[in-house]
Amino acid sequence: MKVQLFIDGQAHLATLGSNLAAALAGLPGRCSVSGQPRAALCGMGVCFECRVTIDGQPHQRACQRVVYEGMEVAREL
Amino acid sequence: MSSELHTDIAIIGAGPAGIAAAIAACAQGAHVTLVDDNPRPGGQIWRGGPSQAPASASSTFRQLADSQARLLSGFRVAAIPAPGQLLLEDPHRAQVLRYGKLIIASGARERLLPFPGWTLPGVTGAGGLQALVKGGLDVRDQHIVLAGTGPLLLASAATLRAAGAQVLLIAEQAPWSQLARFGWALKAYPAKLAQAASLAWQLGGVPYHHASHVLAALGQTRLEGVQLQLGARTLTLPCDWLGVGYGLLPNTELLRALHCQISQGAAEVDALMQTSQAGIYAVGEATGIGGVDKALLEGRIAGLAATGAAAAAQALAPKRKRQLAFAALLDKHFALQPAITQLAQPDTLVCRCEDVSHASLQLFDSWREAKLQTRCGMGACQGRICGAACESLYGWQGSGDRPPLLPTRLGSLLEPTLAKANPT
Secondary structure, three states, rough: OOEEEEOOOOEEEEEOEEHHHHHHHHOEEEEEOOEEEOOOOOOOOOOOOOEEOOOOOOEEHHHOOOOOOOEEEEOOO | OOOOOEEEEEEEEOOOOHHHHHHHHHOOOEEEEEEEEOOOOOOOOOOOOOOOOOOOHHHHHHHHHHOOOOEEEOEEEEEEEOOEEEEEEOOOOOEEEEEEEEOOOOOEOOOOOOOOOOOOOOOEHHHHHHHHHOOOOOOOOOOEEEEEEEHHHHHHHHHHHHHHOOOEEEEEEOOHHHHHHHHHHHOOHHHHHHHHHHHHHEEEEEEEEEOOOEEEEOOOOHHHHHHHHEEOOEEEEEOOOOEEEOOOOEOOOHHHHHHEEEOOEEEOOOOOEEEOOOOEEEEEEHHHHOOOHHEEEEEEEHHHHOOOOOOOOOOOHHHHHHHHHHHHHHHHHOOOHHHHHHHOOOOOOEOOOOOOHHHHHHOOHHHHHHHHHHHOOOOOOOOOOHHHHHHHHOOOOOOOOOOOOOOHHHHHHHHHHHHHOOOO
16 A cells, blocks of 8 residues: 655655655655765664654654655755 | 653663563563654564564564553653653654653664765665665665675575565675684574574575675765675675675663663673663663573563562573673674774765764874864764764774753753643
């Protein structure tokens, strides 16, 4: 079963129950303080590399969140 | 809105150790609250919860479900407002938890060390990639290289393969002589030997190189390939994912903040798992990396000891010897080779949060000095990644943990004051 989430306003489908960091893999991710591209590193909530804004809440670790219908994700640039 | 929770036994971490502690403490009639940062219980080894865990875990999950333990998933410990209290935060709210006794089952993280290109998207921890796949990352037909050290590389490779990935090779930094001695010593642990044999069987056909390590991850904006040192030769391989992990490190931030004695990176405990602070226990990987059997046993001991069942706890304590001997084996045979700490080039970033390079850190003699001048370790992860790197590369010890333990909302930090003003 799939759920629809919005990443920077674009609709994406993800498998129900899956992890948000897994759903974001392959999409452009965050930029570091010096402008380098970054994505999930530790996969378990330690490194904060996968952080995104979720439903208006900034600095949420994507790897520690499960996707849900209507989830609004914004990349932190 | 403000609220305060009360419990007899607070347990931090719902991996095998925390779950075992909760089951044992509940059976003694105590009120137990199990707090966990992840969306589902199970820790990292059983990441994804009951539906994804191996059969061996199902009875443990069933006992937890049948117990009266209150499970707070998705909550992390932000700060310690006062003795006997923890400030918890989830994505939406903050709560103060008041406890009688505390059991810390904070688990472990991977040791991630810098090498050229390690910040590229597509480079992850070896266990990190396994965690992402358990979380639903689609790796079907993806080409993957795993490198680093320890049995986790094999477990990760098995998970990736089962998910349809093509694991091109595993590069283990330990030399053959050490691996052979580890294999020989495993004879004393038939269950672990059987597990290793089963992994080896599942990984049939995946080349396993000893005395080998990653030299560099290649790519512009995403990983495109990897350069490897395989014994005496070098090899460049195109790949989609590179998982690199140099063993595990106990998560000790909360223990340090509570002034529990730490020795060689792990919590010091007595025979009944109590730390140097009365009423605070530590169990599982937090007391030293030893795997799931050690975690389950220590959780049980602490769950009993913390609820006054000292005799029952004492009766289990001798069984720990065997688990600790296994932990020592892991430590000894997968010790890092000197080459691993010399992979960073001058422009390789060591602190990924503040983008601080190896060259700029080499100018300093201590963690504190480097922090003040470069912001190394002062970013979002609060030194959780670069702290271990700086210790391995420069021999710097951490300079102590101060609350908040993680980036925390200002509103959450106000919660203890609000809770006092509006007691429930």
